[in-house]
Amino acid sequence: MKYALTALFCWLFTSPVFAQTAAEPISIIPQPVKVVQLPGSFVLQENTVIVAGSQPAVLSVASFLQQRLVKATGYPVKVGAHGPASVINLVLNSQADALIGPEGYYLSVTPKGATITANEPAGLFYGAQTLLQLFPEEIESDLVKSHVKWQAPAVTITDYPRFPWRGLMLDVARHFFTKDEVKAYIDRMARYKYNVFHWHLTDDSGWRVEIKSLPNLTQKGAWNVPKVGKFGTFSASMPDEPRTQGGFYTQEDIKEVVRYAQERFVNVLPEIDVPGHSMAAVASYPELSCTADAVNYQVYSGEAGFMNWVGGGVILASVDNTLCPANENVYNFLDKVFGELSTLFPFEYIHVGGDECAKNFWAKSDSIKALMQRENLKTMQEVQSYFEKRVVKIVESKGKKVIGWDEILEGGLAPGAAVMAWRGDKAAIEATKMQHDVVMSPTAYSYLDYMQGDAIVEPVIYASLRLNKAYQFDPVPAGADEKYIKGGQANLWTEQVYNFRQVQYMIWPRALAIAESVWSPKNKKNWGNFISRVEHHFNRFDQANVKYSRSMYDPIFSAKKEANGQISIQLATEIEGLEIYYTFDNTFPDRFYPKYTAPLTPPKDATTLKVITYRDQEPVGRMITMPVREMETRAGKR
Known part of the structure; x- marks a missing residue:
């Protein structure tokens, strides 16, 4: 019995997963590589100083941490070159530590203070996010909480990500979200060590980015008819109905969001979805279409019958929502779009869409038939491949790399293009064997627009994704060449998401599950322990007034x-x-x-x-x- 009690005592103070006390729970998401809890705690004082040296990038992290601490505690936390007994040290290694890489960190918390050590500023930032999770849940509040004892348990943490690409996508084309809402989305995802914000900026229902050389894209393409109900089942819009729903981001808005994301070590991946899903562009510039009737087209407002999935991957559109691969105007158009886009987004990749392209209008087009004969193309998939290869050349001419949905594999893929695999493992395995980089984003695990509870109580969509299933996500499919798997991401499509509170509800807590899948070691994942940590983060969401789903109950x-x-x-x-x-x-x-x-x-x-x-x-x-x-x-x- 004596031996058993001693063993239990040691386990409580050394277990990286379960080490916690009633007063000081260790509930970090995503789960670090290694956590060792020690006796005692660090108590934040009013005279706490964040010691950060003089490097601008380190000072930026210190400023971020300072703002977070001041907001909830009300303490006059300062940033300086040295401090009193109560200090938080941010230290960049003078020589890189190979174990933790560019985004990893060491965190040591003792009764005297906290020290975060990293190779790069990104690692310091992620260490700061972990440190904040060690403080009481009230640290998430926008109001000063004067009754709280601001203590963090003494620990040593070693942590680094499993994958370099940890993405979260927001569709702002189906329903528009303001610049401030987008910034709030980025801020929240950064708390959980996501580092790629995939911004789905164009689709049939709206063009959301200002292209100064193509003003119709936002003057006409950003607006549709306001409708409420179930998107995709709406009645037909009348020609004289006001088109007042929508919006767009100016180039100054884009620059502001990109700066905001960079401060949180988040790369912004813009998506221009072509050649399908392009009704907003075609309605703005009908000459981009293969179809003469495009002069009468309007931006899609969610009316019934727009696109139909008939099985076997075949999609039929009732109107031609595609750019025409046989039309040179299209490539001139895209040259302007990607030219301006490349100056706004510093990230190395631009997403070019490529998914769900209905080709039934192409099959009837004389210009497409002529293109096929001239280029010796046998199928409509090869027609799209011809288009994608030309798009790759345009994007690369702007100094960027291409990534697209896995349909861009069909008919052959241009060298250097990366694949975002959404339809399952097959395309990902094929792409890695062709030596293309792959980001895994499979519908079965990472589509956050799916229902997360029973259809009787959730906004109805055609599929479900419960938290438990999301937590099973592993970005490396069996049979894939792992060295080409860059990571994974979750996607929120917004056909049925009308406001930002619903965005939050759909994202959390399932985005916590994906965050752990792309950051934490595979052998650290444990469903029961994850749920106990999720419940702690529910309290943090409450403090931050962030909406979330309790469907797991x-x-x-x-x-x-x-x-x-x-x-x-x-x-x-x-x-x-x-x-x-x-x-x-x-x-x-x-x-x-x-x-x-x-x-x-x-x-x-x-x-x-x-x-x-x-x-x-x-x-x-x-x-x-x-x-x-x-x-x-x-x-x-x-």
Whole structure:
């Protein structure tokens, strides 16, 4: 017994995953490579000084940390060359430490202070983010919290990322989000060590970046008809309806956002989605189309029947939303676009889209037929490949590299282009074998526009992605050449996302799962421990007034039809330790109602099943009303 108690005591103070006390939880996301908790804690004082030397990049990190500390504590934290007993030291290695690389860091917290050591300023920044996560959750507040004891547990941390590309995408084309909202998005993702902000700037519903040589793109292409409901099912827009929904970013806006991101060591990847998804561009400049009727086109407002997926990867459009590969005006247009874009975005890559290109109008075009004959092209995929190769040359002429969705592989891919694999592992494996760099962004794990709970309580979309599934993301598919996998990212498409609060709801906490998948060592991932840390970060979100989803607490419904014709309803939970209470009598259950222990058979005349989840005698999930008829439909009973 004595030996067991001694072993338990040692484990509590050395475990990198579970080492925590009730007062000082170690709940860092993403999980560091190594954490060792030590006795004691560092208490922030009013005279705390951040010692940062004189290098501008280090001073920038110090200023960032200072602002974060001052905002919530109200303490007059200073940045200086030296300090009193209470100090936070930021130290750049004079000689690079190969273990931690350019983005890694060492963090040492003792009762006397904290020291972050790194090879590069990026590592200092990530170490600062980790240090902030060690302080109480109120550190996230925009208001001074005078009652809090600002202490961080004594620890030593060694940390560095698994992948160099850790991305989060925001679609601002379907629905527009302001410059300040975009900056808030970047600020929040940087807290979790994301380093690529993928900015989806153009699509059928809007062109969001000012191109000064092509003013129609924002004068006309940035605006559509305001509609509320389910995007993609709206009624037809009338020619005289006001087009007042939308917006765009001026080039000065772009520069401001890029600077803001750079201060947080986030690269901004702009996407111009071509040749498909280009209705906003075609409506602005009809001469870019293969179709004569394009002079009558308007920016897409979410009307029904615009594009149809007919199986086998074939997409049919009701109107021609593509740029014409046989039209030299298109390449002159793109030369102007990418020319101006390359001066605004310092990141080495430009994303050129390439996904979901409906080719049915190309098949009817005499100019496309002539192009195919002239260039000896046999298929429409080869037509798109011809287009993509010319786009690569244009982008490279501006000093940039190309990355595109995995459709750019079809028909052959230009050398030097990188692939963002969204349709699964096959394209990624193929691309790595062709020695193309790959960023993994598979729908099954990283599409954050998917429902994260049951369709009965979520904005309905065609697929689901629960937190548990997102946490299973591994950016290296079996069979791929790992040296060509640059990393991974999550994407938020915004057809059904109308405001920034909903952006937050869809992103968090699933973006925490992706962050851990692209930063932390694979062998450090542990679902149960991750959930305990997520719950701690829920409190931090509350302090920051950030909306998030609590769908992980909701029950999972399934049903099957029994041999006797009745249905059997099964309930499960995504996380352990929850109890489910239910009723069929239209009243609202609490923990004094029947507890779910086995599959349920609805009473003969029951119309609704109401359920709620509890933990430790407290409700944690939503009260969900599930129609029995819906369960019958899911069971296949008609």
